[in-house]
Amino acid sequence: MPRTGVVDAGLERIGNLATGKDFHNAARNLHNYLHSTGKTFPVCISSTRLTIRRPKRGGGEFSTNYPLIYLSSWMRSILELGGEFLLGGWNTEQPEAYTAMFARFWERYEAVNPEHPLFFAKTWEQRRHCIPVAVHGDEGRGLGKHPVLVESYQPLLPWSGEDKLNMVGHSYTTRLLACILPSQCYAKHDKSVDGLHKAISKDLTTLFERGITVEVNQQAKTFYAAVVGAKGYATSVRETLPRLIDRMVERRTDKPVANMDKPNPSMEKPEMIQPDLMHCYNLGFGKDLAASGVIVVTEAGFFGADNISQQLDEAFAGFMSWCAQHGHTSTIKEFDLKKTFKMTS
Template sequence: MWDIYIYIINFFECYTGVVDPFLVDLAQCGQNKRNECRNLHFLIHRRRKVLPVVISWVPTPVRYTRGKPTIKTVTYPVLHLSSWCKQCFSTGGHMLLGGYNLDDERKFRQLFVQFWHRFRFCRPDLDLYKQEFAHDLSLCIPVAYHGDEGRGKMKRPLMVLAFQPLISHMGPEYTNANGHSFTTRMLFTVVPSELYHGDKTIDTLHGALVQDWLSLYNEGLKDWYNLGPTSSTKSWPRDGIVEDPFKTNKVSPLRSLPSCSEASWAKPDPAHTYAIVGWGKDMVASSIILLAHLGIWGGGSIQKKLNEAFDRFKVWCKLTHRLTQYPAGCGKGYDTAVIGAWLQTVTRDVDPSAEGYGLLAVRCARLRWPLLDLDHQIACGAQFLLNPLCVL
């Protein structure tokens, strides 16, 4: 009799799955679309799921949009790199130490020495190499600073400023973009475009950032032993504020960092140069045009071929559990990666010995712009697959 009950219970669990109370509460946050953000914040704080990174406040001029637009100085919240470091090291430091923890001192110090030795070929003028006796390279953590103005609700611009370790927490075998964004980036602050007061808003925040970075660079992050009461310990001074913006014969505060006096030190990130507004979109679009001419998706007009290609693309997305809103929206960078992965599976069946393959390749090489322009005009009119991802 008990065996029957156990069988029924096991069958019920297999059929319904495991009920997660937190996921149930999380789903309920979205029942009211107007208050879903507020409900999510309440849930995160109530369940104590907030990462305890210390929030700093920087007096910052912003444009106040309620009523008549005015300029006000407010205390703007930021998460300094030093605060992130203290929090990460309090839990082992895996995110900043290339996947190692503080107990693996020999391994992560060897990793950093190897990194700086190789990076010297890219930036031999780095101030760090000029002060080798002042800095122990095995204890210097390479971190990048990234800024990207994306789009929020109602397509309003939103500036996101964040730090990113150059060595992945998954190890040096992976790029520092592998994994979820929460595990690869450390937020500094977010600034909606409606708060911009010219360049003063961002410059002021950058001034505070530079002060924190220079402190980390020159003094390092010290770990003090708790040997007595700290009630009488003098507090550290707050970050300084840069008063003047770029446009008053002063350069960006970021240029005051060591080895950053030249503008060439700032590099575009691969996401933009390839997927978002880069050559990746043109590459996948040109590949689709080439495959259409090779007859991969049957014969007929270009519109008929694109219709067939789009149908197969949707089937592939469903089978591989890929999510995409394409071709709706603005053609996001993620869509470029998804279509690129789909084209990998498609091109496995392309035979280089197929009739017309070599002739078509030569023609595409010689007449790539006229050919692409013509095909783009036809494809954009068809409203399938190439629109709006592929725009020259």
């Protein structure tokens, strides 16, 4: 049968990377393809000495050089290639635009958190070259559905512009990867996570104090980064990210935080913990709120006077009709008291 429609040679080549019925070696072939075609980004991958648990071969803990990417490495590589991702869509050859943008941000942020170190340690000109970032921590699912800790950096001013949300789009286009740590490798007493945070906080503090200097039009330009918050999965925010902020407080003040090694960190800067909309609402109370709303309007007779199952069927039909009219999709297959709403009575 002859081919019809548009043929994308690049996608076709990627689709042919897998071999065999079970797609053996697909990941390896994809990596080789990306490297051989020059589609990788030239960022330095560093390492830090870390104590982790051996997931196999009898377990136990050992020390190794664990890979991670510092924000300083990301900044240097991105700024040397124009810097649009970090400068709100502007490039390094448009200083009037990005300095005015950063000036507006820090002027507004001062009303929210006037105690931030930036307002004491940086001059007005340095603030105009200081990039606000957040540290994002989340646990995804890896092989066998085991939790995997993913930590990244996220510019508060996205590449799409300061008037756009910084969380719209794929995480590849909104965040910069710091490290990945499978839960099977967590050492006891949070030694693995704390080790990563110690290395990351050291780099973030250096970025805040000294910055990164790059050459723009044969002139040296220094850019800084300032952490304004930590966000992500509730477990990360509650147990791990406060340790990162405490590490930064400890390093900045040159005095140890009193209860750094206790199960609950001191969290001397609670204003630095930022709520994450997806985890707080979409995966949190928002689900209960939406489910409760459906039950309330159903019991009020909005979907007829039949039994509850028939009323929920009518409600689901209306929901799917609304989705179709507004161009939305849903993974929900039905409105069922037990399966969908998790109600036992």
